[in-house]
Amino acid sequence: MTKLLAEALEAVSRLSPDSQDEIARAMLQLAEGDGEPEAIDPAHLPAVLESLAQANAKQFATDEEVEAAFRCFES
Numbered sequence: 001m002t003k004l005l006a007e008a009l010e011a012v013s014r015l016s017p018d019s020q021d022e023i024a025r026a027m028l029q030l031a032e033g034d035g036e037p038e039a040i041d042p043a044h045l046p047a048v049l050e051s052l053a054q055a056n057a058k059q060f061a062t063d064e065e066v067e068a069a070f071r072c073f074e075s
Contacts, residue, residue, distance in 0.1 A: 015066065019066055
């Protein structure tokens with residue numbers, strides 16, 4: 001395991017169990033994928049680029065913000 005993956009798993013371990021499960025599902029889906037990146041809708045590109053810039057600046061959402069975001073997808 002790489003140092004970066006270990007750091008990511010440590011960060012995820014501090015989230016709620018529901019958030020951990022969501023991230024685990026996403027990781028498994030990525031690991032089982034065909035290795036091809038998913039196309040980005042041009043309309044979403046500015047938001048993706050802004051998110052990448054925030055990640056590079058280590059500006060991350062709080063646990064509460066992450067949980068609120070996941071709640072938006074509940075039916």
